[in-house]
Amino acid sequence: MTTITVILLMLLAVVVSAMIVRASPLPLPLPLVQIALGAAIAMASSYRVELNPDVFFLLFLPPLLFLDGWRIPKDDLLRDKGTIIEMAFGLVICTVLGVGLLLNWLIPAMPLAVAFALAAVLSPTDPVAVAAVARRVPIPKRIMHILEGESLLNDASGLVCLRFAVAAAMTGVFSLPQAALTFVWLAVGGLGIGYVVTRTITLAKGRFAARYGEDGGSQILISLLIPFAAYLAAEHAHASGILAAVAAGITMSYAETTGSALATTRIRRNAVWDTVQLALNGIIFVLLGEQLPHIVDGAAEAVSESGHHSPWWLLVYVLVLNAALALMRFAWVWLSVRFTMFSRRSDGSAFRPGLRLIGAMSVAGARGSITLAGVLTLPVVMADGSDFPARDLAIFLAAGVIILSLVVANTLLPWLLRGLVLPPEPSAARHADEARVATARAAIRAIEARQHELSEGQADAALYAQAASRVMGLYRERIDGRDDGATSADEARRYEEAETALRLAGLAAERDELFRLLRRRKLEDEVARRLIREIDLQEARYRG
Structure with a gap:
């Protein structure tokens, strides 16, 4: 019963955090509010959540990565594929090697394999967290799409590197040729299994729905189960479940282009997945806050083993680590953007990105839920039953990087983006x-x-x-x-905007009247619900 109570408290904290951020006159980052509420829950209760890394990994990562792959704009991903690949793979490898060696030198109590594991989970970025902190100044679509594509791929590459580092820490053995072969199977097997599982399930449910009719609730439940099916199938085959979840999401996006699902199913399914994303992302940060007091104690103990007896060294470690990550990302973004992104304007002239653009993309590389979920999955004990070395310290440093990177993004990103000029995009209109x-x-x-x-x-x-x-x-x-030409098209667009505004006003009045009749008991509940739902669907259509 206590476990259920804590889970309900965490869900309540997710809801309250969203309300606090929306009501606050200050631009508060949602993840930081959730961490604070989690810490408040820990201090108000003597019960502590005991995390099972394998269960945690299974419950949180597959649906989040699946949704990223499902919703990412594919055309924009392919357009800037050079920049995205360089930042998603090249930067991850450099981060794992460079930051891992720095951590091992800075903190002798942290073994090299554990340092590489921590560097691996610090490499993925989180555009969702950046979008949350940059609401005051919208991020240009081109930059946001690059960040989304980078995040999608570096989530997978960073977590695969984490797997190798943890295996090396557990066994004490690392063979580069064996690791290369294993990586090929992890990548090819994971991507292939994710595609096959999703394709098989979508074809089967499509044929069943075509013959017997579609049940919206079942379709939504199937979409929720697909990432877990792909992940478990890949893990059973000793391939990458993370890559399988990403491939499943991308395959799902293409499967949906058939338009076979009913409109009501799509509307309900989007609402369900939005809720799942909000709940999972929020619970991860609330859970970090709940674990934070215990983590700080363990991290202070690890610091003392390094010969530094003051807990203030924890802050030094976090600052040095953030500085190293920021400098490495700035240098890599400068190279990638300068040579692959915006190299030519639409008129053929060269475009040279300025320091503000490079700085914005560098600051936007804040860490978030994937980093947190990855570091929380570090094993609790070694194969011989001893404690996993410097686990609490690694979690604390990851949490410090997440918090500081969000604060920096919240402070600098609006200033860097304000008035930023980019080359014109192809006309979507x-x-x-x-x-x-x-x-x-x-x-x-x-x-x-x-x-x-x-x-x-x-x-x-x-x-x-x-x-x-x-x-x-x-x-x-x-x-x-x-x-009729450009002028007529503009006039027609303005006419449609006016017509849409009038239709929305009429729909709102219809709905208000239905609620009034319902309150006065002049309309049956079932009839009212059906009519209100019809109006809601029409409004969703006009709002786009």
Whole structure:
């Protein structure tokens, strides 16, 4: 019962943290508020959560990585693939080697393998945390997409490096040729298994739904189970479950392009996954806060073993570690951005990124939930039953890096982004206009065919013709507005914006009236729920 109570308290802390951030006049980073609430729970309760690293890894990482792979914009990922790959793999390897050696030199009590393990979990970045702290000044889409792509890939590469480092720490043996072969199998096997598992499940559920109908709740539950299925299948085959979860998410995004799922299923599923992401990310940080008092004690003990008896050395370690990570990232971003990103403008002229752009992308590399989840999965004991060396110190340093990197991003990123000029992006509006014209013409053809099908042999065929004419008129207005040139397209877009605003106002009034009738008991609950849901779906459509 106590465990259930603590879990409920953590979920409540996630909710309260979001409310505090929204209500606060100050730009508080959500992860820091969650860590503080977790520490408050620890101080108010004598019960401490005992973490099982394997269970923790399974419960938290697969769904988060799956969702990243599912939702990341693929076109933008491919457009800047050179920059993303350099930062996701090259920077990770340099971070593991450079920071690992620095940690081993700075803290002799931390074995080299453990230092490499800590450096590996510090290499992934978290764009979700950056987006949360940069709400005051939106991050340009091009930069955000690069950060998302980098995060998706360096999550996988960093956690794979963590696996090698932990294995070396547990066994005391590391063979480079054997590690290379193992890495190939981890990567190829993990990616392949993630694809096969997801493809098989989506095809099976699609055929079942086509034959027997679609149940939205079951479809949502299947999507929640896919990352765990891919992860467990890959781990059973001794491949990378992390890469399998990422591959499963990317495969899911392509499987969804068939549009076979019902609109209501997609709306509900997105809401469920948003909730899952909020809960998992939040619980990770709340859990860190809950573990923090015990971690600080263990870290202070590890510091004393290094010959430094003052606990203030913990702060020195965190500052040195953050400085090393920042300098390494700035240098790597400078090289990557300068030679691969924005190398040419659309008119063919060269574009040279300035220090503000490089600084913004460097500061935006804050650490977050994946780093925290990875470091919390360090083994508690060695194979011989002894304590894992410097585990609490590693967790404390990771927590310090997360907190300080978020504070720095919260302070500097809005200033660096304000007024930042980037090369113009390809016109998304033109492609959207072309797509709307194409879809309108397809809709008119389908309406005409459906009208003839419905009115054939009917005495009131004129009724169907009138209804079809009214519906097709809306699509013809869209086509006429898009085919008259740039000025007409702009006018049509403004007209649609005005029409959308009026429709939203009408929908809001309809919903308010339904609630009023429901409160006065002039409408049955079931009927009210159905009508309100219809209005909600229409509003979701117009809000895009």
